[in-house]
Amino acid sequence: MAKSTLSFVCQNCGAAYNRWQGKCDACGEWNTLAEEDTTGSVPVSIRSKRKGRTFALESLSGKTQDAPRLSSGMGELDRVTGGGFVRGSVLLVGGDPGIGKSTLLTQATSMMARSGHRAVYISGEEAVAQVRLRAERLGLADAPVQLASETSVEDIVSTLSEGAVPRLIVIDSIQTMWTDTVESAPGTVTQVRASAQALIRFAKKTGAAIILVGHVTKDGQIAGPRVVEHMVDAVLSFEGEGSQQFRILRSVKNRFGATDEIGVFEMTGLGLREVTNPSELFLSERDLGSPGTAVFAGIEGTRPVLVELQALVAPTSLGTPRRAVVGWDPSRLSMVLAVLEAHCGVKLSGHDVYLNVAGGLRIQEPAADLAAAAALVSSLVNAPLPTDAVYFGEISLSGAIRPVAQTPARLKEALKLGFGRAILPESARGDAGGDAALSLNSVGNLTTLVAEIA
Numbered sequence: 001m002a003k004s005t006l007s008f009v010c011q012n013c014g015a016a017y018n019r020w021q022g023k024c025d026a027c028g029e030w031n032t033l034a035e036e037d038t039t040g041s042v043p044v045s046i047r048s049k050r051k052g053r054t055f056a057l058e059s060l061s062g063k064t065q066d067a068p069r070l071s072s073g074m075g076e077l078d079r080v081t082g083g084g085f086v087r088g089s090v091l092l093v094g095g096d097p098g099i100g101k102s103t104l105l106t107q108a109t110s111m112m113a114r115s116g117h118r119a120v121y122i123s124g125e126e127a128v129a130q131v132r133l134r135a136e137r138l139g140l141a142d143a144p145v146q147l148a149s150e151t152s153v154e155d156i157v158s159t160l161s162e163g164a165v166p167r168l169i170v171i172d173s174i175q176t177m178w179t180d181t182v183e184s185a186p187g188t189v190t191q192v193r194a195s196a197q198a199l200i201r202f203a204k205k206t207g208a209a210i211i212l213v214g215h216v217t218k219d220g221q222i223a224g225p226r227v228v229e230h231m232v233d234a235v236l237s238f239e240g241e242g243s244q245q246f247r248i249l250r251s252v253k254n255r256f257g258a259t260d261e262i263g264v265f266e267m268t269g270l271g272l273r274e275v276t277n278p279s280e281l282f283l284s285e286r287d288l289g290s291p292g293t294a295v296f297a298g299i300e301g302t303r304p305v306l307v308e309l310q311a312l313v314a315p316t317s318l319g320t321p322r323r324a325v326v327g328w329d330p331s332r333l334s335m336v337l338a339v340l341e342a343h344c345g346v347k348l349s350g351h352d353v354y355l356n357v358a359g360g361l362r363i364q365e366p367a368a369d370l371a372a373a374a375a376l377v378s379s380l381v382n383a384p385l386p387t388d389a390v391y392f393g394e395i396s397l398s399g400a401i402r403p404v405a406q407t408p409a410r411l412k413e414a415l416k417l418g419f420g421r422a423i424l425p426e427s428a429r430g431d432a433g434g435d436a437a438l439s440l441n442s443v444g445n446l447t448t449l450v451a452e453i454a
């Protein structure tokens with residue numbers, strides 16, 4: 001028997017040490033080292049000195065498989081994966097417990113099974129009866145999904161190797177899986193990594209698409225194995241505020257598609273409903289006519305999304321005023337505040353500033369600068385902005401309003417949702433096309449905007 005080798009493995013990044021230490025040198029996290037038995041983490045066949053077998057080398061122009069992508073039957077899910085599941089690919093879906101990962105994937109497997117594909121759902125967390133109960137609630141109990149409650153990767157691979165190759169396999173979750181090839185306890189980095197590796201090998205060999213569910217730790221990382229993120233083809237993160245019904249599926253990494261795409265869902269009593277027009281949802285509970293709110297015409301991936309920015313500017317009682325922002329980049333907020341102070345004579349150093357993006361959306365675009373500035377000034381002077389206006393434009397350090405990409409798409413969405421005017425960069429007028437139905441109010445400089453509001 002091989003000598004047992006104990007080592008200390010960082011549960012965050014997977015780095016191994018031969019003695020315990022408080023801080024992991026590789027990722028800088030504290031208290032993440034745990035003792036693991038890594039005996040056999042390299043399979044016996046690799047350790048032995050056997051001669052490698054030869055394999056055939058192929059040409060680039062060889063036969064390709066047809067239909068490399070398979071639609072999940074859910075448009076919002078397909079949008080995020082880049083047009084459907086790619087054969088032989090492995091996808092990791094992360095998210096907080098209770099956010100709806102199992103619900104989403106039960107729906108996706110059922111859709112696939114209903115359209116005649118072999119779809120398998122393996123739960124390592126719930127008993128078969130519990131999964132059935134959920135399917136019943138979702139009205140999907142009749143879908144011909146193949147279901148099992150299993151945690152041994154070897155058993156799963158052997159079972160699925162029989163019969164037709166499954167088109168989709170869901171493993172819920174990767175943290176509950178274990179393999180015989182390593183001796184660590186299930187849930188440890190070594191186990192999760194080895195299990196993921198075995199499943200990835202199975203996907204590549206057979207062409208089945210595999211979705212791994214991953215739990216997320218309190219600081220938002222997919223728990224334990226950051227390494228798994230590097231091994232898979234795509235990482236999707238399922239997000240949402242617990243108290244709200246919206247759920248956003250975001251692509252964090254994707255070898256086969258764009259990473260700035262989002263899918264929007266609503267959690268209902270009958271499972272997740274796709275939201276094909278997110279703007280309507282994000283604007284559905286607007287505080288019409290109250291100061292401090294501005295509608296931003298943004299772009300998420302390939303799709304325009306209108307969302308309300310809410311600002312609160314109030315005199316501070318503290319020595320250092322507070323700046324808090326939810327859903328936007330705090331350093332961009334600081335920059336907008338600095339430009340307002342320096343170039344527009346707006347004094348904010350004695351005020352607390354809060355900025356919130358409604359609906360739990362996270363905006364990354366600098367194009368939101370203009371909407372944020374408008375909301376801030378509107379709150380400061382306590383004057384509501386026109387309710388039928390949308391804002392977009394990037395603010396430069398000099399206070400000039402710079403043009404942003406995809407002006408026509410933003411204007412079209414605003415028009416569709418019944419807005420009457422757009423406040424936009426001066427140079428964007430030319431890109432706007434002949435949308436005469438929307439009145440365009442171009443601003444060249446932040447000072448002009450401030451003068452108009454105040």
Ligand code: TYD
Nearest residue numbers: 097098099100101102103267268269270271
């Ligand atoms: P679940 O998919 O089990 O979450 P996860 O797998 O990410 O832990 O979803 C759990 C929550 O979703 C639970 O609080 C109940 C709620 N839910 C609904 O609101 N409607 C439904 O139809 C279903 C199935 C769940």
Ligand code: MG
Nearest residue numbers: 101102125172
């Ligand atoms: Mg679950």
